[in-house]
Amino acid sequence: MNNTKQILIWDPLLRIFHALLAVCFLAAYYVEDDMLKLHVLLGSIVFGLIIFRLFWGIFGTEHARFSDFIYSITQIKNHLLSLVFWKPSHHSGHTPAGGVMIFFLLAGLLILTISGIMLYGLENDVIPFAHRMADMNLDSIIFIEQLHSLIADTLILAVLLHIAGVLVESILQQQNLMKAMITGYKKVRSQHHER
Template identity: 40%
Template sequence: MQKQIRVWDPLVRLFHWSLVLSFTVAYLSGDENSDIHIYAGYIIAGLITFRLIWGFIGSQHARFSDFLYSPQTIIDYLKSMLSRQPKHYLGHNPAGGAMILALMLGLVVTTYSGLEIYAIEEGAGPLAQQTTGVGFIRSAYADDDEHDKYAEHDGNEEEEEFWEDIHEASANFVLFLVLLHIAGVFIAGKLHNENLVKAMITGNKESE
């Protein structure tokens, strides 16, 4: 007989759906350079910071120690999925744990590169002081001729373009991971005959 077991605490569920909404808003508003995109990015940064902390002090299944496995365990689990006989995990399975780690790393790169762009373009944000300091050092060693002014301008443009390329690539990579995650949730749900989306809403999963 199956019984309902509380697996996901309220903060994990709030984090999950807040991140879904924030990333969707940030991605769709990415080409507009709007305040909405910036605010969504700040929210994502805050959510990731919270999750990193909660991964050490949170409830049992929220902790990294509960769902981060060795590469061999992850490979074995994926093989068992192909044979349609994967081991059932009450919390995140090995593949799901690896996906969470990859998503968080991807989002860290995306948000950091976004902050770099914001600092260069607007002179604002937590990295603005760093960018201003670099600019001050450049100007202190530059001669007062047009060539040096153009050189500094070109240097800023190259730096901005560098971070923009990283920001776009990492955001698209995260989107790719999200699509893989959705597919994995669907497949694992079918193999284990459980509704994983509902579990992330209610916090409960069924266990024999």
């Protein structure tokens, strides 16, 4: 990459969030029902992290804000085409494809954790769900369980796609984007770069 400079893109809170989210989600998925208390604890941490990220997406630093990676359908399509032709468009923060993935993961994780909280509350008579157990039929509870499992499995596939996308972008941009998420620094064009 010619005429580039290293700049801080990912703030420390965003990097800590990213690491904690990855560890807690994958660990919760792995332990699942075998260690229910640990699964619930990890899921609760994920829920708290998502709430933090929603806050940080509005009030955080420039590249943490949702407004930094909301792209039009045309921009997303053009970015994906640039990848197909091995001529990626450059963005200092999230790419259009990355932005779509972030919104998908956040929405999926929010639904996953809320369904998990509901299940735990219903099955363990935890307030405010205890009184709802009598109102819900078995089919509704089974539906929530199946939804929870389906979303978890879908999110695992999305995480794998996210990692694959980061690897492809790293190769095409000739920089280690995984390292950039760890250090916070990314190479960007010094004269011009897309947002």
